[in-house]
Amino acid sequence: xxxxxxxxxxxxxxxxxxxxxxxxxxxxxxxxxxxxxxxxxxxxxxxxxxxxxxxxxxxxxxxxxxxxxxxxxxxxxxxxxxxxxxxxxxxxxxxxxxxxxxxxxxxxxxxxxxxxxxxxxxxxxxxxxxxxxxxxxxxxxxxxxxxxxxxxxxxxxxxxxxxxxxxxxxxxxxxxxxxxxxxxxxxxxxxxxxxxxxxxxxxxxxxxxxxxxxxxxxxxxxxxxxxxxxxxxxxxxxxxxxxxxxxxxxxxxxxxxxxxxxxxxxxxxxxxxxxxxxxxxxxxxxxxx
Numbered sequence: 001x002x003x004x005x006x007x008x009x010x011x012x013x014x015x016x017x018x019x020x021x022x023x024x025x026x027x028x029x030x031x032x033x034x035x036x037x038x039x040x041x042x043x044x045x046x047x048x049x050x051x052x053x054x055x056x057x058x059x060x061x062x063x064x065x066x067x068x069x070x071x072x073x074x075x076x077x078x079x080x081x082x083x084x085x086x087x088x089x090x091x092x093x094x095x096x097x098x099x100x101x102x103x104x105x106x107x108x109x110x111x112x113x114x115x116x117x118x119x120x121x122x123x124x125x126x127x128x129x130x131x132x133x134x135x136x137x138x139x140x141x142x143x144x145x146x147x148x149x150x151x152x153x154x155x156x157x158x159x160x161x162x163x164x165x166x167x168x169x170x171x172x173x174x175x176x177x178x179x180x181x182x183x184x185x186x187x188x189x190x191x192x193x194x195x196x197x198x199x200x201x202x203x204x205x206x207x208x209x210x211x212x213x214x215x216x217x218x219x220x221x222x223x224x225x226x227x228x229x230x231x232x233x234x235x236x237x238x239x240x241x242x243x244x245x246x247x248x249x250x251x252x253x254x255x256x257x258x259x260x261x262x263x264x265x266x267x268x269x270x271x272x273x274x275x276x277x278x279x280x281x282x283x284x285x286x287x288x289x
Contacts (some may be wrong), residue, residue, distance in 0.1 A: 034061030035174040036111045040092060040158050041121025046184065046234055048075045049257040050118055053265060054082045061173075062111065062228035064104055067121075094121060094154025097161075104161040113169030115176070116268065117162050119155035119183035123147060124202050132199040143201045151205035155183050159229075171225035175269065178226045181216075182268050185209055185231040185279065192288035194207045210279060210289065217277030228271050231279040233287055234260045235268035255282070 041047040042065035051065045052075075063086060065076055080087050085270050090106055093099040105112065123146070126130050130143050157169045159181055164177040187193055189206025210231055217229035237260045263282040279287045 023047045031100075034058040035115035035190070036062045036064070036107075036113060036169065036174075037116040037118070038064045038107065038114055038162065039118045039120055040066050040067065040094075041119065042076060042089075043069070043073040043074060043091055043119075046237060046257050046261060047118075047120030048073070048079075049261040050265070051087070052079060053075070053258075053261050054183070055079065055086060057265070060086075062086050064088045064090060064107055064111075066090045068093045092158075094150055094158070097157050100157050100161050101156075104165065108165055112165075113172070114162055114165040115169045115171060115179050116176050117159065117166060117179075117181045117269075119158060119181075121150065121154065122184060122186075122206075123150045123227045130201065131184070132202055134198050135159070136200070139200050144204070146240075147201035147205035148208060151202070152208035152212060156216070157207060159213075159216060163227075166227050167225045170183075176271065178182040178228045178271075178273055180268055181227060182232055182264070182270055183209060183213055183230075185213075185233055187233045187281065187287055190279070190287050190289060214277050221276055228273060230267075230271060230275060230277070232264050232267065234264060235282040257278075 003253050039047055039050045039054070042051050047067070054063045063083075065079075065087060066089070067073060067076070068091065070076060070091055073089075076087075076089050076212055080089060088110065089101065090103050092103045102153060123130065126146075128284070131138075133143070147179050162181075166181065169179050171177045171179060186202070186206045187201045188199055191207060194203065205238075213229055213231050213237055220227045220229055235255045237255050237257050260282055263284075267280050267282075267284055279289065281287050
């Protein structure tokens with residue numbers, strides 16, 4: 001669903017006076033006392049755990065959880081029963097930009113702003129469709145395109161359409177001075193850290209996400225928008241995504257999703273303006289590009 005000009009005018013406005021008035025209204029509105037967070041890719045795994053911990057850590061904050069098929073996520077349904085007034089669940093399909101636009105419009109109409117955007121979606125393997133390539137001979141165009149679409153293109157389009165809401169929200173209602181965009185990348189997306197090769201589709205799609213996010217961070221800084229854009233590596237987490245590839249992972253290096261998300265939220269909550277455009281591991285260490 002494309003936004004008609006009248007509805008899109010809010011997103012296109014860059015008036016300093018309008019932003020000032022809106023921020024003043026946000027600072028006194030009950031819906032912004034604990035901030036408004038969006039978790040994209042929230043149906044299960046790390047994304048679902050982000051939603052849970054955000055709701056549990058702040059009894060005033062509001063959380064919007066998006067995924068392709070919300071009705072099939074028993075985890076989100078359970079959280080909705082428990083946090084009915086502070087959790088909103090919206091459908092969002094990364095492969096359709098109109099779906100992203102519709103979610104942005106719905107959030108704008110209900111909350112008017114965002115303080116935090118977490119891009120948590122990602123694919124590594126799909127039975128009969130996508131498998132990490134152990135050799136160049138196994139690389140297929142279809143696998144590359146699918147990985148790029150979900151791991152890089154989709155998250156960037158989400159940032160594109162949520163940008164005006166983040167710009168208005170800034171850090172109001174939170175302990176942070178800026179709004180934060182945090183996208184889950186992976187250490188294997190680092191070119192400088194690539195010593196093993198393989199996994200062509202996944203590696204390169206995360207590398208693309210890194211470059212796109214870094215470029216966005218430069219634009220945020222140039223326009224003096226109150227937004228910090230960072231990339232995060234969660235470590236190897238015991239989820240459906242990693243389960244087929246855990247055989248050679250040492251037990252002490254296989255994290256629970258509760259542990260990993262706790263560490264990542266600590267980074268998000270302590271991020272400063274000078275961290276804009278950086279790539280952090282779960283322990284707070286910077287990862288080379």
